[in-house]
Amino acid sequence: MKKIAVLGSTGSIGTQTLEVAEQNQDMEITALAAGSNIRLLEQQIRKFRPRLAAVWSEEKARELKAAVADLDVRVESGMDGLIAAATESSAQIVVTAVVGMIGIRPTIAAIQAGKDIALANKETLVTAGHLIIPMVKEKGVRLLPVDSEHSAIFQCLNGERGNRISKILLTASGGPFRGRTKEQMKDIRVEDALKHPNWSMGQKITIDSSTMVNKGLEVMEAKWLFGVEMDQVQVVVQPQSVIHSMVEFEDGAVMAQLGTPDMKLPIQYALCYPERRPMAGERLDFWKLKEIRFEEPDFENFPGLSLAYKAGKTGGSLPTVFNAANERAVSMFLNRKIGYLTIAEIIESAMARHKVIPDPTVDQILEAERETYDYIESRW
Ligand code: NAD
Numbered sequence: 001m002k003k004i005a006v007l008g009s010t011g012s013i014g015t016q017t018l019e020v021a022e023q024n025q026d027m028e029i030t031a032l033a034a035g036s037n038i039r040l041l042e043q044q045i046r047k048f049r050p051r052l053a054a055v056w057s058e059e060k061a062r063e064l065k066a067a068v069a070d071l072d073v074r075v076e077s078g079m080d081g082l083i084a085a086a087t088e089s090s091a092q093i094v095v096t097a098v099v100g101m102i103g104i105r106p107t108i109a110a111i112q113a114g115k116d117i118a119l120a121n122k123e124t125l126v127t128a129g130h131l132i133i134p135m136v137k138e139k140g141v142r143l144l145p146v147d148s149e150h151s152a153i154f155q156c157l158n159g160e161r162g163n164r165i166s167k168i169l170l171t172a173s174g175g176p177f178r179g180r181t182k183e184q185m186k187d188i189r190v191e192d193a194l195k196h197p198n199w200s201m202g203q204k205i206t207i208d209s210s211t212m213v214n215k216g217l218e219v220m221e222a223k224w225l226f227g228v229e230m231d232q233v234q235v236v237v238q239p240q241s242v243i244h245s246m247v248e249f250e251d252g253a254v255m256a257q258l259g260t261p262d263m264k265l266p267i268q269y270a271l272c273y274p275e276r277r278p279m280a281g282e283r284l285d286f287w288k289l290k291e292i293r294f295e296e297p298d299f300e301n302f303p304g305l306s307l308a309y310k311a312g313k314t315g316g317s318l319p320t321v322f323n324a325a326n327e328r329a330v331s332m333f334l335n336r337k338i339g340y341l342t343i344a345e346i347i348e349s350a351m352a353r354h355k356v357i358p359d360p361t362v363d364q365i366l367e368a369e370r371e372t373y374d375y376i377e378s379r380w
């Protein structure tokens, strides 16, 4: 039996992880954690019978506890609950599918407890990669990417142990506003930005995909996962999302992973690695596809991507500021408090005023996050 804990079980990645677990006979769910959707969490508890369930708010946790009183499940709340779910003793692998920097502490706790990590929560690696990568090595656990691009790169690197990567070609769909100028994007509404052409995902990452901030976060994620420099990661726009990413080796050979866009593949691959298992779903039909197109990214009209390169190259606490400013700005945009283009303006402004701490501890990362939030609150 593969024993799995899922953090963020009610979200897009979380629910797809549970679908994968359902389709594989040898997978058991030992812990679930979610933010506030206790209706769905209760259904999940009844179906998968975990030993532990965590809900962020104390009040909701009390409600859930009453609702599942007939079952043998512990219910916890807050950061303690999230950490308890991440470290639940019987789990071997923890799927980190919470959204945002909230994932840092539970991910670290899971690694410390010797769990393998199936990493969806890219914000954690972006802000604390310098702490997490050495910890993963020290503890001898596996850090398996769930993000489709990183799973693709990971698959391209199979069997290439020791061979040097010259370049990672990180593909991007370009999002729903590809080809537009800033002028043409200034009146974009929340509804427009929530329509991704190829993938159905949580709200925050959908907005991030439209601004190209998601791709910026992914460049930093690739830097940590594959031990390359920021300049070795080249973003290639490939609007149909057929190529999930590529690796160029020193001899010029380029390996690519292709497929239809379905997150269940990278999720299952991370959970079963190194084994490939059957998976239902559509297949690529190259006769119908006919062509695959490529473009350069538009750094001018999508400044989120250039700002990410700047943050990643500078390192230290700057990626935290980039990420925290984006998290707050996206939430303000979703609440209709700011316009679409203001998201990148807020990130730029928060980064410009920040005094970089070279090798921040977890506390310093969380402090930089708080400072960034305070600054944004005082100005917008
Ligand atoms: P989502 O918004 O659909 O789900 C987020 C989950 O986190 C929900 O279950 C929510 O309840 C939970 N959560 C939020 N705050 C919490 C808190 N304080 N305590 C406990 N749980 C909390 O998000 P998503 O699209 O599934 O994305 C999750 C992560 O995976 C993000 O980091 C995202 O960048 C990454 N990712 C997602 C996709 C995708 O296809 N959705 C692809 C690649 C990477």
Ligand code: MG
Binding pocket: 147, 148, 149, 218
């Ligand atoms: Mg991705």
